[in-house]
Amino acid sequence: MSSLDELYREVILDHYRHPRKRGSLPDPDAHAEGQNPMCGDEIALDVGFDGDRIAAVRVSGQGCSISQASASMMAEAVEGTTVAEARALTHRFKAMMGIEEGDPGVDETRPGAALGDLESLRGVRRFPVRIKCADLPWATLLEALEGR
């Protein structure tokens, strides 16, 4: 598979063209925004909690296929999980991207475990300029989960 085919896999284009969990929440428990000023990617997240569980996530914003697909996959993956599980998934994703996290609790030897559709973003590592795009929704998620 050529590098471009690895980068723009069907599942990524599908999430880009048909993004999941789009919109906003009428009364979110948490709201966070993130930007890649260099390329124009913008993400806004609304999160609703039910105890320590993420009951609802909605994504809005605009940007490149990598940032928007990653956001769509992220929202689908964390809705219904606990805050702790969402954080753990975020660190596993960042490990897959090769971003240093320094969290001793992460199982660095199995970064691909339970990543599902997110696995398709593995190809982004070969395009270092685009890693920030893939990470943007996850960095924004961590902001939204701050204090929980």
Added chain:
Amino acid sequence: MSSLPRLRDDFPILGRPMNGRPLVYLDSAATTQKPVAVLDAMDDYYRTCNANVHRGAYRIAEEATERYEGARAAVARFVGAASPHEIVFTRGTTGGINLIASGWALHHLREGDRILLTAMEHHSNIVPWQLIARLTGAELAYLPLTPDRRVDTSGLGDLLDERVKVAAVSGMSNVLGSLGPVAEVVAAARATGALVVVDGAQMVPHLPTDVGALGADFVAFSAHKMLGPTGIGALWGRPDRLEEMEPAEGGGEMIRDVGLYESTWAEVPHKFEAGTPPIAEAVGFGAAVAYLERLGMEAVRRHEIELTGYALERLAEVPDLTVFGPTDLEARGGVISFTLADVHPHDLATILDQSGVAIRAGHHCARPLHRLLAVPATARASFYVYNEPTDVDALVTALHGARALFGVA
């Protein structure tokens, strides 16, 4: 297409591959590639006569000074200045505009005064004025754009009133390619005496420039956008306006005498060049200007018109591709910003990168303009003297490939 000879062999970097494919460099609006003559001039300076300037009591220091001031004279001639004293060496266009802002505007503007800009300005011709407005209590106003994305000067007579003390306009947009309304603004400013500043970052490299004929008070431009090195540019100023400026930076070289509590300043332009200058870069700038003069700026402009015309024709063949900016070749330069279907410019740039084609994606330091265009980002291809029709062909082929990869029907 023969306004310029084939120049690729003068530019060593154009011989390298990018991602295994021949490099097709279409980002000259961001920075230009350097000919051997410029590289050799800088290398030779360091190898044969590097010394600090203006102080030397020995031969090589005199030579260094000759090369530095010789470069200033060459830049002055290139833009049609009456004397080298009208050229201040700066860090670049951004440095030059900031120098006008803190050296002139800071001392001449007060609360209620206005600074007039246009909707297509680069951040470097917006933010310095915002800083000055905050410090002086002046306010900013903007000339809008016409539907074909040129500056709308129909309201200029009303907008450029007694309150406007500075009118700062781009000579050529780095996004739209549109030539700026310099003549109209100069004419309107005559009635009120407003200071006219031209952001010449794209204009001076791409259009024959005669500052006398232009009629503005200041023109700022950068060496690296015209075959020269980074880290240096020039600010041309009318002598009377330069005399009205306070130094923005103090230190060695810009003084005549220094006491414990007060100092006196050197003559213009040295008054605005504190510290040891980027001497090798100035020498490179002089060599760049000499290279362009050998080509002739009329020929440079004709070549760019031909190439841009060819590019617009070929881009029109690509379905779902939208070009921003005028289609009238006499009203624009060789900067083409565009979008392609729903393929984000960032993705386009990555795909083209894999084919060896270098374009830029983003807002090109013009976020207000992109908000006006109602697009988050654009892709941008830009030409200079070393580009040829085959570069356009490579761009179009790669764009068709991008459409296929993204499944655009």
